[in-house]
Amino acid sequence: MLREERLNYIINEVRIRNRVLLTDISKKLEVSEDTIRRDLNHLDDQGKIKKVHGGAISNSFHVYTYKEEQIYAHESKVVIATKAHRLVQGGEVIIMTGGTTNLEVARLFPKDINATVFTPSLPIAMQLLEHPLIETIFIGGKLSHDAQISLGGDAIRTIMGINADLCFLGMGNLDSQFGLTEFDWEVVQLKKAIVESSKKVVALTISEKINSSQRFKVCSTTEIHTLITELDPEHPMVEPFKLKGLEVI
Amino acid sequence: MLREERLNYIINEVRIRNRVLLTDISKKLEVSEDTIRRDLNHLDDQGKIKKVHGGAISNSFHVYTYKEEQIYAHESKVVIATKAHRLVQGGEVIIMTGGTTNLEVARLFPKDINATVFTPSLPIAMQLLEHPLIETIFIGGKLSHDAQISLGGDAIRTIMGINADLCFLGMGNLDSQFGLTEFDWEVVQLKKAIVESSKKVVALTISEKINSSQRFKVCSTTEIHTLITELDPEHPMVEPFKLKGLEVI
DNA sequence: TTAAATTTTGTAAAATCGTGCATTCTAAAA
DNA sequence: TTTTAGAATGCACGATTTTACAAAATTTAA
Known part of the structure; x- marks a missing residue:
């Protein structure tokens, strides 16, 4: 699985559930928690999601229909x-x-x-x-x-x-x-x-x-x-x- | 295999699967990874696909990202x-x-x-x-x-x-x-x-x-x-x- | 406060990438 | 048809990115 695909997956999960757990994604996508943590940091830097202790939540300032x-x-x-x-x-x-x-x-x-x-x-x-x-x-x-x-x-x-x-x-x-x-x-x-x-x-x-x-x-x-x-x-x-x-x- | 044919193949593959791995295409088309890498770069320059680490993904479907x-x-x-x-x-x-x-x-x-x-x-x-x-x-x-x-x-x-x-x-x-x-x-x-x-x-x-x-x-x-x-x-x-x-x- | 969970930091290995260069292929000019 | 310039290709090698693991530091919750 490509890194880009993981990022898309995470964004989508956050959009649907409003909140995701780091361990859940790690297990679901079968990669180490470190990798997901890095992904989460990356998406946070971009402002796509908000990283919190243990996972990430929806960043209310993000629109999914249009960027x-x-x-x-x-x-x-x-x-x-x-x-x-x-x-x-x-x-x-x-x-x-x-x-x-x-x-x-x-x-x-x-x-x-x-x-x-x-x-x-x-x-x-x-x-x-x-x-x-x-x-x-x-x-x-x-x-x-x-x-x-x-x-x-x-x-x-x-x-x-x-x-x-x-x-x-x-x-x-x-x-x-x-x-x-x-x-x-x-x-x-x-x-x-x-x-x-x-x-x-x-x-x-x-x-x-x-x-x-x-x-x-x-x-x-x-x-x-x-x-x-x-x-x-x-x-x-x-x-x-x-x-x-x-x-x- | 001509370059044009490869490019078409790649575009179609991305269209259908939404993603391709560089190594997969290289093996499938029996050319070196370097060549495919160059092809991917070329198609990215043209805006036909989005090149990412390890391959490429589709860039055409924007609004409601579909996984x-x-x-x-x-x-x-x-x-x-x-x-x-x-x-x-x-x-x-x-x-x-x-x-x-x-x-x-x-x-x-x-x-x-x-x-x-x-x-x-x-x-x-x-x-x-x-x-x-x-x-x-x-x-x-x-x-x-x-x-x-x-x-x-x-x-x-x-x-x-x-x-x-x-x-x-x-x-x-x-x-x-x-x-x-x-x-x-x-x-x-x-x-x-x-x-x-x-x-x-x-x-x-x-x-x-x-x-x-x-x-x-x-x-x-x-x-x-x-x-x-x-x-x-x-x-x-x-x-x-x-x-x-x-x-x- | 303590224990568990989570994060940070550091490291090392693997995969992937970019570039220069020699070789091969393609197609236009002779 | 032959010649030849330019593009395409494969290979080598160092640079970069990505990833997993481990240990130490920090945060959270009871």
């Missing part, structure tokens, strides 16, 4: 995710769109909260399945190769039939005047349907995407109930949204 | 997958169920063949998205935590609306007398719908699951058109199926 380095503004998105969780008491029906911000929301979802989540995003569905109390319902349809989400008539029809308590709208560009806009026409249709099917609309975005706009409009600012960014709610940048009556957290 | 050691009877399933691809000319509408055998079919799907694939399985959808020419349509519904597939009324209703050229039925137990059976009632409902919606039914199974049965019946043997196992089509174990008129490959 964390690949997630732009990862730190900000973790902050946003934590704020988003405050809106969920338990028992809600939620619709989540795609995007890396929502991926963080899904990944870091508190393990002790139950909810029913509808999503058209493959990576987000994968993450949600790691949470035993969450009922995940995938919104089917033609999958987009790059965004890994369902698009098209089937998906929209399904969404129309949902009566959700709230939705988490990720990605897109937000401007206090132009509202929420998107680059892709198909995605716009999907998000419009989501906004219409939700009692409460929550927009999540990194501050960088505020005050910019794209070609197509999803909804106006007033249709959004809550805005979540990584900034302090008192930051001047979000002031225009508060003036329009949005809750900013 | 071949964890797949029971992996070798057999690779054989089955290769046979299954022979049934696809291009342009077909295919329904694929879940299971690790079908996962191999999806993963190793020839990159130059186009097709429309419906699937209720999250891992299989992820794999299919790696293939640019394949249009993947996810069959939505309530996701099962362990099997990572859509189940329930929504999924079944979607399947009923499909008119597929063929379906790849994975997993389950197969007996020439009792037909195809399953352990889980929900899964049975789903598979029944798939069988009804497909012009041609292809069952894929490792030989070990032949001549065993579970509680619930999906369909009788005669409803299956083609049986694929890792065995030679002349193997006595598949004889009863040939007698019933099935094509065995």
Whole structure:
């Protein structure tokens, strides 16, 4: 067995079990404990796992669906995710769109909260399945190769039939005047349907995407109930949204 | 043996097994280890594989890393997958169920063949998205935590609306007398719908699951058109199926 | 505090790697 | 067809990486 394979195995074990024992891996892979110890140290150095006395545990800052380095503004998105969780008491029906911000929301979802989540995003569905109390319902349809989400008539029809308590709208560009806009026409249709099917609309975005706009409009600012960014709610940048009556957290 | 041939061999080997040992290739192709080392370096430079100490591993599958050691009877399933691809000319509408055998079919799907694939399985959808020419349509519904597939009324209703050229039925137990059976009632409902919606039914199974049965019946043997196992089509174990008129490959 | 488990440190052996060089092979030019 | 430059190959050898084992130091838990 190659060293690289061992490393992959360990990462995967940590991901699944959240914690591994050094002796267990050693026995399972039939190599000395020293070797595994070295592997663990190596992975810790790389930040892939956290080595502890007797084994290793999951490093909560690591994303397995995308490498964390690949997630732009990862730190900000973790902050946003934590704020988003405050809106969920338990028992809600939620619709989540795609995007890396929502991926963080899904990944870091508190393990002790139950909810029913509808999503058209493959990576987000994968993450949600790691949470035993969450009922995940995938919104089917033609999958987009790059965004890994369902698009098209089937998906929209399904969404129309949902009566959700709230939705988490990720990605897109937000401007206090132009509202929420998107680059892709198909995605716009999907998000419009989501906004219409939700009692409460929550927009999540990194501050960088505020005050910019794209070609197509999803909804106006007033249709959004809550805005979540990584900034302090008192930051001047979000002031225009508060003036329009949005809750900013 | 020409250099090009070696390179192709190595790429293919990595594609199928996800890893190769330098010494193995050297012995197999009867060239010095130095040469293979140089080949590996070359392919790494081109980004085709990832060279590691002692050999090389695949670098293509990123997102949901999939470990071949964890797949029971992996070798057999690779054989089955290769046979299954022979049934696809291009342009077909295919329904694929879940299971690790079908996962191999999806993963190793020839990159130059186009097709429309419906699937209720999250891992299989992820794999299919790696293939640019394949249009993947996810069959939505309530996701099962362990099997990572859509189940329930929504999924079944979607399947009923499909008119597929063929379906790849994975997993389950197969007996020439009792037909195809399953352990889980929900899964049975789903598979029944798939069988009804497909012009041609292809069952894929490792030989070990032949001549065993579970509680619930999906369909009788005669409803299956083609049986694929890792065995030679002349193997006595598949004889009863040939007698019933099935094509065995 | 003590005993057990775990880690660190040091060492040695095995496997693997990179490089220079002579030889062989390949393919383009004559 | 023959010639020849350039690429590919095999071999030798020192460098590096990986691994296992052992002893001493440290941490953990009772």
